Amino acid sequence: MINVSAEAAKKVASLMQAEGKEVLSAFVRVGVKSGGCSGLSYDMDIVDSPADGDELFEDQGVKILVEKKSLLYLLGTTLEYSGGLNGKGFAFNNPNASRTCGCGESFSL
Numbered sequence: 001m002i003n004v005s006a007e008a009a010k011k012v013a014s015l016m017q018a019e020g021k022e023v024l025s026a027f028v029r030v031g032v033k034s035g036g037c038s039g040l041s042y043d044m045d046i047v048d049s050p051a052d053g054d055e056l057f058e059d060q061g062v063k064i065l066v067e068k069k070s071l072l073y074l075l076g077t078t079l080e081y082s083g084g085l086n087g088k089g090f091a092f093n094n095p096n097a098s099r100t101c102g103c104g105e106s107f108s109l
Contacts, residue, residue: 002030002057002064002074008081008090009060016046027063029054030079030092031070040073042092072096 004012013023027050031043050056053068066074078093 003078004059004062005078005080006060008079009062011081012062019046027065029065031067032073
């Protein structure tokens, strides 16, 4: 399961609306790709429909698609958002990560 914090859900909804997408029918697609200073980095996009093999989760009214090859890396992860003065935007709180970089955008297992 992929979880979404209340703050992240609000920000996702506002981004979807800004892109002219319907909150009830659009998806957040997340995945993992090679790269970043710790070896793996997160990928996130707003899409209109699932791709073949995507797993669907829903939390806080946000429909989340996870590409199959990324699922094991992301199970149990919570998508969070911080927008304060020192906030850095979206962040993935991933219990599977054994090490993360300083910016929080990449990790290793």
